[in-house]
Amino acid sequence: MKKSAIALIALPLLLLTISCEKGKAADAANSTEKSDTVKTNTTTTTLAIDTVDFNKRMVALSNNDTTGRWPVKAPYPLPGALLPYNRIIAYYGNLYSTRMGILGELPRKEMLAKLQGEVAKWQAADSTVKAIPALHYIAVTAQGAPGKNNMHRMRMPFKQIDTIISWAKPINALVFLDVQVGHSTVKAEVEQLEQYLALPNVHLGIDPEFSMKNGERPGSKIGYFNAEDINDAIDILANIVRKNKLTPKVLVIHRFTQGMVKNYKAIKTVPEVQIVMDMDGFGSKILKKSTYLSYIYREPVQFTGFKLFYKNDNKKDWKMYSPEELVKFTPKPIYIQYQ
Incomplete structure (x- = not known):
């Protein structure tokens, strides 16, 4: 993407100086394999998902892609997987800032009501997939200043995470904890959140934009993750799932x-973790669709997401994508984030 195009969709800076081979899924849509179960004297324990149903849902999510990219071939998830059975509708932000997203911009009651309204719109746009709410909280924010540990990142106090979890309960929302590593690493930052990730409804987001591997100041250029960084997060999550006997993260x-x-x-796919590559950035509809096709569609990992900006997607003559428009994309995004 040209620099001018990047400028149109680059995220704002955050906070102080910165604003914000096993069984193959989707490869056998006509498979006759069903769930495996073990019967005991009193209960029936499910050992695997209904693969026929899963395959059909994955094909539908691919929106009849004919290139062979979608659906992605990957191990079947553990029972209780959220995807592709649900479409996650998330509000993103941080409680210290009204500029980093809708989550910190509006008062709690108003924000939750607005989120539930968006969930209803998505349910109406695609009745075949259940729409569910989520709060996506930036738990580690990149910083322009080095800080006392010289890591250019700030970890939010756990009491704020507790607050977000308490806000999620009344509407039965998921919680995502998002990490901007600065000069730190994915492994170091995700490990310090393990006690929360061990909760059944808490999941993870990681942001390569602010990963500065060569000592640059976060926000001075766009950072990156390599497959090893992402695999570190996957390994941590998979271990948490196995250790605590949880459904997939x-x-x-x-x-x-x-x-x-x-x-x-080289990004690994495992039954314990479901990976969403989220199309971030703001701009015109043409630019955002081009970005989705260039980096999300053409480089398939597992599932896709799409980020919408209430303010920055509605500037000039731009207009934010509607749910009805986005469900026509190939593949259909299964995770939607509002900032």
Whole structure:
């Protein structure tokens, strides 16, 4: 993408100085394989998902793609997986800032009501997939100043995470904890959130934009993750799922340029983690669709997401995409984030 195009969709800076081979899924749509179960004297324990149903849903999500890219071939998820059975509608932000997203901009009651309204719109646009709410909270923010640890990142106090989790309960929303590593690493920052990721409804987001591997100041250029960084997050999540006997975790990875995710083919797929490559960035509809086709569609990982900006997607003569428009995309995004 040209620099001028990047400027149109680059995220604002955050906070102080910165604004914000096993069974193959989707490869056998006509498979007759069903769930495996073990019967005991009193219960029936499900060991696997209904693969016929899963395959049909994945084909539908691919929107009849004929290139062979979609649906992606990957191991079937553990039972209880959120995707592709649900479409996640998330509000993004941080409680310290009204500029980083809708989550911190509006009062709690108003924000939750608005989120539920968006969930209803998505349910109406695609009745075949259940729309569910989520709060996507930036738990580690990149910083322009080095800070006392020289890591150019600030970890939010756990009491704020507790607040977000309490806000999610009344509407039965998922919680995502988002990480901007600065000069730190994915492994170091995700590990310090393990106690929260061990909760059944808490999932993870990681943002390569602010990963500065060569010592640059976050926000001075667009950073990146390589497959090893992303695999570190996947390994941590998979271990948490196995250790705590949980249903699969969802991992959201933000992306709006080619260079933000390197060596995508080496990103591992495992039954314990469901990976969403989220089309980030703001701009005109033409620019955003081009970005989706160039970096999300053409470099398939597992599932796709799409980010919408209430303010920055509605500037000039731009207009924010509607749910009805986005469900026509190939593949259909299964995770939607509003900022």
